[in-house]
Amino acid sequence: MSTLTKVLIVLLTIASIFLCGIVVTYVANADNYKQKYDNQQRILQAAKRNEDNAKTQLNTTIEEKDRDAEKLGQQIASLEEQISKLQSDLATAQRDKDDANRKVNNWAAIVMDFSKTLENYEKLVKNALAERDLKEAELIKRDKELKDTSAALMENMAIVKQLRDESKRLLEEKTELQNKLDQYLQQFGKAIAEPIPVTPEEGAVSLAPPTKDIELHGSITEVDLKNLLAEVSIGTADGVREGMRFHLTRDNQFICDVVILDVWPERAVGWIELLQDQPQNQPRVNDKVSTNL
Amino acid sequence: MSPVLQSRGKKITAADNLYTVILAVAFLAVLATGVFVAYQCYTQYDTIFTIQ
Numbered sequence: 001m002s003t004l005t006k007v008l009i010v011l012l013t014i015a016s017i018f019l020c021g022i023v024v025t026y027v028a029n030a031d032n033y034k035q036k037y038d039n040q041q042r043i044l045q046a047a048k049r050n051e052d053n054a055k056t057q058l059n060t061t062i063e064e065k066d067r068d069a070e071k072l073g074q075q076i077a078s079l080e081e082q083i084s085k086l087q088s089d090l091a092t093a094q095r096d097k098d099d100a101n102r103k104v105n106n107w108a109a110i111v112m113d114f115s116k117t118l119e120n121y122e123k124l125v126k127n128a129l130a131e132r133d134l135k136e137a138e139l140i141k142r143d144k145e146l147k148d149t150s151a152a153l154m155e156n157m158a159i160v161k162q163l164r165d166e167s168k169r170l171l172e173e174k175t176e177l178q179n180k181l182d183q184y185l186q187q188f189g190k191a192i193a194e195p196i197p198v199t200p201e202e203g204a205v206s207l208a209p210p211t212k213d214i215e216l217h218g219s220i221t222e223v224d225l226k227n228l229l230a231e232v233s234i235g236t237a238d239g240v241r242e243g244m245r246f247h248l249t250r251d252n253q254f255i256c257d258v259v260i261l262d263v264w265p266e267r268a269v270g271w272i273e274l275l276q277d278q279p280q281n282q283p284r285v286n287d288k289v290s291t292n293l
Numbered sequence: 294m295s296p297v298l299q300s301r302g303k304k305i306t307a308a309d310n311l312y313t314v315i316l317a318v319a320f321l322a323v324l325a326t327g328v329f330v331a332y333q334c335y336t337q338y339d340t341i342f343t344i345q
Contacts, residue, residue, distance in 0.1 A: 001309050001312065005312075006312055009312045009315055009316055010312075010315060012316070012319055013315045013316065013318060013319035016319040016320075016322055016323050017318075017319065017322050019326075020322045020323055020325070020326035023326050023330060024326055024329055024330075027329065027330050027333050028333075030333075032337045033337075034337055034338050034339075035337070
């Protein structure tokens with residue numbers, strides 16, 4: 001074997017080993033593109049799926065947005081309708097407010113006039129109260145005079161009653177003497193002449209005026225049996241006059257008579273006559289009086 | 294390269310078998326490299342030559 005062949009063999013071997021080392025190193029360090037491709041493919045598929053999901057969600061969101069927009073449109077229309085209605089109500093309320101303000105102003109003017117009128121009435125009331133106080137003082141004075149007059153009247157009435165009893169007794173004595181004289185003169189065939197009073201007899205008590213024409217009804221408000229006085233619930237305002245005779249009854253039973261002595265507009269006081277002795281037939285408060293039985 | 298020539302006293306040279314062994318080593322290195330490259334291609338691409 002020639003030397004050249006040997007040298008070539010050695011060089012071939014060295015070159016082969018060197019190249020094989022380079023190839024092994026390169027292959028060992030080369031990237032796995034298939035694996036990278038698979039990874040990128042999976043990433044791409046995932047991205048496509050995400051895209052599809054995003055599109056689906058987008059469509060869903062768009063549909064929801066459309067529905068919401070439609071609902072909002074309906075709500076806006078309803079609210080606009082309510083706004084128009086409220087505006088009309090506001091206008092009506094404004095008119096009512098203006099009317100109420102005018103009424104308030106009118107009432108304020110009326111109240112001011114009324115206040116002035118009230119002040120005038122207060123002045124009148126004060127004057128009337130002062131006048132009433134004067135009248136009351138005068139009335140008290142008159143009442144006192146009336147009590148004095150009544151007391152004097154009672155005394156006079158007692159005297160009159162006493163004189164009437166004496167007159168009755170004298171009349172009875174006169175009648176008895178007249179009878180005796182008649183009997184005595186009849187024995188001699190004579191008759192006594194009718195005595196003529198020297199002075200015409202004046203009635204101690206004047207007769208009451210006829211009351212048959214009118215018919216008054218009232219009741220007893222106060223009774224004073226000690227002084228034989230009674231107060232009647234009617235007066236001059238009802239037509240009662242002094243000297244009128246009232247018949248006092250209770251349950252259709254006659255009790256006594258009341259002859260009016262003094263009269264006021266709303267009441268009258270009278271003298272009790274024909275008083276009965278039984279206690280149950282004594283006059284009481286609320287017994288009925290009338291001019292006619 | 295016969296033993297006769299070596300016994301005659303000429304200069305000593307390596308036997309021819311040595312170069313055969315060197316060539317064998319080179320061949321084995323190339324073969325191992327080819328097997329390694331094929332293994333790598335099969336494991337990474339599931340094929341040796343074709344491209345899918």
